[in-house]
Amino acid sequence: MRLEAKPAPSLAATLAYPAGAVLVTLLSSSLLVLAAGASPFSVFALVAKGAAGSQFALLETLTRATPLIFTGLAVAVAFRAKLWNIGAEAQLYAGAVVTVVLGTGALPLPAPILIPVIMIAAMAAGALLLLGPALLKTRFGVDEVVTTLLLNFIVLLFVSMLLEGVLKDPMGLGWPQSQRVVADAQLPRLIQGKRLHLGFLIAILAAAIVWVVMKKTTLGYEMRAVGHNPEAARFAGIPVNSVLMKTALLSGGIAALAGFSEVAGLKGNLTLDLSPGYGYTGIVVAMLAMLNPLGVVASAIFVAAIFVGADAMSRTAGVPSYIAEVMVATALLTMVVAIMLMRFKVRWR
Amino acid sequence: MPDTTDSPIVLRLSGITKRFGTLVANDAISLELGKGEVVALLGENGAGKTTLMNILFGHYVADEGTVEAFDELLPAGDPRAALDAGIGMVHQHFTLADNMTVVENIALGTQSPWSLRFNRAAARKRIAQLSQDFGLAVDPDRPVSALSVGERQRVEILKALYRDARILILDEPTAVLTPPETEALFRTLKMLVGKGLSIIFISHKLGEVMAVSDRVLVLRGGRLVGERRTAETTRKELAALMVGQEVAAPSVAPAKRGEALLVLESVSTAPSASGSRLDQATLALHAGVITGLAGVSGNGQSALAALIAGTERPVSGTMRVAGEPVSGWSPRAALAQGIARIPEDRHAVGTIGDMSVTENVISERYRDRRFSRRGFIDWKAARAFAEELIRDYDVKCPSPEARIRLLSGGNMQKLILGRALDPDPVIILANQPTRGLDVGAVAYVHRRLLEARQKGAAVLLISEDLDEILALSDEVCVMFKGRISPPSPRGARSIQELGEMMAGQGLEAAA
Structure with a gap:
């Protein structure tokens, strides 16, 4: 078996291959559903219904997609420059910590000023968190996969320490949770009485901005050049290390917005289960979108739909909701294969 | 043309056709190779030579046609089968693992994956014997990253011989060699055919084809347009077959020597990963002058090119551009000074x-x-x-x-x-600007460089092709062990003298 390079794929192929990947994912996970003793059709119908079958379901899916758009964008930006940021989870928590530190009454400002100030501070925290690994990479050649991955655990333990210590809510009946952010620091709901909040629109806006940055600006051009061929980029006079720093700042900052938006928009306070692995799922989201910022929005909604739909399905069909994890993981694998098939023709002898 | 030699046919390609989309890279090509014969495959870039050899070697699958080696049909698309049949290939772009030693590279893939021990001593001994037998001197224990391009090629040839290749395919083997190295390679090839090997020699250099081959096949646009016995043809005829028309040599007007635009005074650089460095090198590039830099590869040419391109900085000595000592030197600074850079490796660095x-x-x-x-x-x-x-x-x-x-x-x-x-540069660094290009493209590059010189640019031409340097340069310098000889004007030194200088004679004493 061998691979032959293909010319650039057409738009139809660019859409058809990911669709094929999703189809293969559904087919292979139906085997598991069968093993659990249920009918794949009714289970997938229930997943679809649970994800988009009602206004409530749809809004719930978009709410769940919001942090995934941020982490997916963060990963897409970094991977484009071949900066392997596996630490979106840690950057998310950094943003969340800053949000509760500044949002619980420390800054007596009105909402239109307070919210942007907190947002910028949260982004700065996430950006700084990724700057360390990026500096170690450019200065000493330390592999950023290792440093960013391990920082996730360090930051999570650090947050745990804060929640048992200085950030612990004195009125929290001993639970490891922070105080709630003040009303002026909360993101408004988009529809009265529903959970979907302004964070979703901020995420869409972020995706649009990232798309413009990558496509239209010199920075985006530099990032792509550095990602494709750092040696040629350096020869052409592109400051490779400084581009990697800027990429790290951008990626870390966007990932931190996920934490900011979850605290200020949804949860109101910080707990250790703020993120059920949104940082890691962001990698799947970015890969499914083939690192395209606008594609990230679509793939984040798709992944969120599977999670939300599977929750609803498990309540009625009795198939464990862990099927969602399997489906998302399978989707990543099939997508990686689809990307390869899109770029190469496979010759069987 | 029918084969008139008595030697048995070891390799037979019949009606090979390969299409890439609408492009027909090979159009019903047939060839036969006899035992102990050197067949040259001549053609411009894109004529289909490399595609044909990739099919022969199993890297591509032909749409039509068959390959037979030693009267056995080779399965299509299986490099392992080609290897097992005794076909060895030396690629234009080497396929060596940089971080491994010569011995490891050569033995790589010849060991059973289940054997726990690598019998290094035996492999080493066999390689030493082979390199002695065929005059392919190379230190078996050095990592490939520390070898010059010429040495890497020797490793590639040794690799094929180590696997008992009886048919050797060389794809543009002299593109990276100096005249003495080329002659050594030709001696090696003679020895190989003397011992019964058969060779396909892919090239677009007429002189070499005439010197080394028994038979010449000319490809143009994917088709076989001519087959000649080398003894019965001329360079002129081959050139005409190859490009489909006659090619004129560049005419060079006398130089109008202007002021020195780039000056190096006893500049040294830190050694790079491949060991290339400048050692108190002195050089002046003048407006309106093409300075040719001859030298065996690995004598500091890459370091000099990196310095002028801005990716390297001097550690001692003075470098002046337009009269001013440089500070904060970088690729961007070089570009800002109006330095045009044509890098040696257009795939890894140029694009x-x-x-x-x-x-x-x-x-x-x-x-x-x-x-x-x-x-x-x-x-x-x-x-x-x-x-x-x-x-x-x-x-x-x-x-x-x-x-x-x-x-x-x-x-x-x-x-x-x-x-x-x-951007109308004032200084042009052209490092191997025509390596691997066909006759038409080479002439084109030369014309453009001469035009830039007429406009008053200072050109540094680094090339391993001595003919190219002599054809274009107003002044020739020779590089040896990181040092640069004083320039000698056009025609002042013969090829022989330059060859001796490239080997270090008269330079070490002066240095």
């Missing part, structure tokens, strides 16, 4: 393969007002520039949006040349 032609041609100047405003790239202007270069430099490419990886070497080089020469 970003997965980006489009448009994106590649602005890579050195995307910050100029012409191509960007307030951090936003003006893609319309960029695309217009790409179209302009494609037109002016006669580049064959599907569209400015095509990934540059899809272009042939010659077209890629034309784009690099256009990118470098468009």
Whole structure:
């Protein structure tokens, strides 16, 4: 078996291959559903219904997609420059910590000023968190996969320490949770009485901005050049290390917005289960979108739909909701294969 | 032409056709190779030579046609079968693992994956014997990254011999060699055929084809356009067959020597990973003058090129550009000083393969007002520039949006040349500017360099092709062990004298 390079794929192929990947994912996970003793059709119908079958379901899916758009964008930006940021989870928590530190009454400002100030501070925290690994990479050649991955655990333990210590809510009946952010620091709901909040629109806006940055600006051009061929980029006079720093700042900052938006928009306070692995799922989201910022929005909604739909399905069909994890993981694998098939023709002898 | 020798046929290609989309890379090509015979495959870049050999070697699957080695049909698309049948290939771009030693590289893949121990001593002994038998001197214990290009090629040949190759395919083997190295290679080839091996020698250099082959097959546009016995043909006839028309040599007007634009005074650089460095090198590039730099590869040419290109800085000595000592030297600073750079490796350094032609041609100047405003790239202007270069430099490419990886070497080089020469540079660094290009593209590159010289640019031509240096240069310097000889004017030294200087004679004493 061998691979032959293909010319650039057409738009139809660019859409058809990911669709094929999703189809293969559904087919292979139906085997598991069968093993659990249920009918794949009714289970997938229930997943679809649970994800988009009602206004409530749809809004719930978009709410769940919001942090995934941020982490997916963060990963897409970094991977484009071949900066392997596996630490979106840690950057998310950094943003969340800053949000509760500044949002619980420390800054007596009105909402239109307070919210942007907190947002910028949260982004700065996430950006700084990724700057360390990026500096170690450019200065000493330390592999950023290792440093960013391990920082996730360090930051999570650090947050745990804060929640048992200085950030612990004195009125929290001993639970490891922070105080709630003040009303002026909360993101408004988009529809009265529903959970979907302004964070979703901020995420869409972020995706649009990232798309413009990558496509239209010199920075985006530099990032792509550095990602494709750092040696040629350096020869052409592109400051490779400084581009990697800027990429790290951008990626870390966007990932931190996920934490900011979850605290200020949804949860109101910080707990250790703020993120059920949104940082890691962001990698799947970015890969499914083939690192395209606008594609990230679509793939984040798709992944969120599977999670939300599977929750609803498990309540009625009795198939464990862990099927969602399997489906998302399978989707990543099939997508990686689809990307390869899109770029190469496979010759069987 | 029927084969008139009595030697048995060891390799037979019949009616090989290979299409890539609408492009027919090979059109019903047949060839026979006899035992102990050297067949040259001559043709311009893109004529289909490399495709044909990739099919023979199992890297591509032919759409039509068959390959027989030693009267056995080879299964298509199986390099292992080709290896087992005794076919060895030395690629134009080497396929060696840089971080492993010569012994490890040669033995790689010959050991059973289940054997726990690597019998290094036996492998080492066999390699030493082979390298002695065939005059392929190379230190078996050095990592490949520390070897010169010439040495790497020897490792590739040894690799094939180690696997008991009886048919050896050499793809543009002399592109990277000096005249003495080329002669040594030819002696090696003679020895190999003397011991019963058969050789296919792929080249576009007529002189070498005439010197080394018994028979010549000429390819043009994917078809076999001629077959001649070497003894019965002439360079002129072959050249005409190859390009389909007669080629004129460049005419060189006398130089108008201007002021020194770039001066190195006893400049040394830190050794690079490959050990290339400058050792108190002195050089002056004058306006309106092409300075040719001859030398065996690995004597500091890459370090000199890196220094002028801005990717390397001097650790001692003075480097002046336009009279001023440089400070904060970088690729960007070099570009700002009007230095055009044509890098040695157009795939790894000169272009970003997965980006489009448009994106590649602005890579050195995307910050100029012409191509960007307030951090936003003006893609319309960029695309217009790409179209302009494609037109002016006669580049064959599907569209400015095509990934540059899809272009042939010659077209890629034309784009690099256009990118470098468009801003009317005052200093031009041309490092192996014609390596691997066909006759037509070589003539084109030469003409452009001469034009730039007429306009008053100072040109440094680094080349391993001594003929090229002698044809173009107003002054010739020789590089040896990181030092540069004083320049000698055009015609002042013979090829023999230069060859001796390249081997270090008279330079070490002077240094």
